[in-house]
Amino acid sequence: MNRDEAKTILLLYRPGTADANDPQIAGALELAKQDPELTRWLVEHCARQEAVRAGFRKITAPAGLKEQIISEQAAQEKITTWRRNAILAAAAAVVALVVLTPLWFQHRGNEETFAIYRSRMAGVALRGPYRMDLATNNPAQVRAYLAQNHAPSDYVLPAPLEKTAVTGCAIEGWQGAKVSMICFRTGKPLPSGQQSDLWLFVIDRSTVKNAPPMDSRRFVQVNKLMTVTWTQGDKLYVLGMEGDEQTLRQYL
Numbered sequence: 001m002n003r004d005e006a007k008t009i010l011l012l013y014r015p016g017t018a019d020a021n022d023p024q025i026a027g028a029l030e031l032a033k034q035d036p037e038l039t040r041w042l043v044e045h046c047a048r049q050e051a052v053r054a055g056f057r058k059i060t061a062p063a064g065l066k067e068q069i070i071s072e073q074a075a076q077e078k079i080t081t082w083r084r085n086a087i088l089a090a091a092a093a094v095v096a097l098v099v100l101t102p103l104w105f106q107h108r109g110n111e112e113t114f115a116i117y118r119s120r121m122a123g124v125a126l127r128g129p130y131r132m133d134l135a136t137n138n139p140a141q142v143r144a145y146l147a148q149n150h151a152p153s154d155y156v157l158p159a160p161l162e163k164t165a166v167t168g169c170a171i172e173g174w175q176g177a178k179v180s181m182i183c184f185r186t187g188k189p190l191p192s193g194q195q196s197d198l199w200l201f202v203i204d205r206s207t208v209k210n211a212p213p214m215d216s217r218r219f220v221q222v223n224k225l226m227t228v229t230w231t232q233g234d235k236l237y238v239l240g241m242e243g244d245e246q247t248l249r250q251y252l
Helices: 003-010 023-034 036-057 065-070 076-108 114-126 139-148 245-249
Strands: 165-174 177-185 198-204 218-222 225-232 235-241
Touching: 003 023, 003 036, 023 036, 036 114, 114 165, 114 177, 114 198, 114 218, 114 225, 114 235, 139 165, 225 245, 235 245
Parallel strands: none
Antiparallel strands: 165 177, 177 198, 198 235, 218 225, 225 235
């Protein structure tokens, strides 16, 4: 399977569903872990899927639908007509959503939003064993390395995270800006070759469109990663791990 074939298969992939159990999709996902370009494409594809889902969630059932269905036998013809109109209205909304979502992304061009930034950073954490730019358990060395390479180093860690073991760091990119990736280990057993299971991404807030407001923490599941995002000072933080919200809250 080559990259183009994998993209064709992954167009049918819906994150968070049983699609990943399909042998062809599973094979394409495995290839994406080994191909950085395909990984970036997959992250953007998943972001578009999430945008479509968000649009669906905004479509509310017509008022009185339940009552109309219950009284169907008493006014069958009237209800049939009403339901047909409701279905047509819902279908029109879905068609508009499907048509407008790609146009919205096209209009945005390179103006990538916070949701895509978060998805891309989650993809970095989930892409499997990777080489850290610096492997160390010394937090001071991590800050010094990031500062020397002009990546955000004056970040402020929550008290529980300050006490969590550091394993190293890496520097990622976003729209020409540098992202500091600080890697931690919670202490639970890890698969062979994996050094970290908790990741913090720090970037200057001004470089990410639609960043969350100050003093606002948002928990969002991104594929297998539970993430929490917040803004403090001029920095935007994304913290993620495989687990649930309650577990992740222990590090805030």
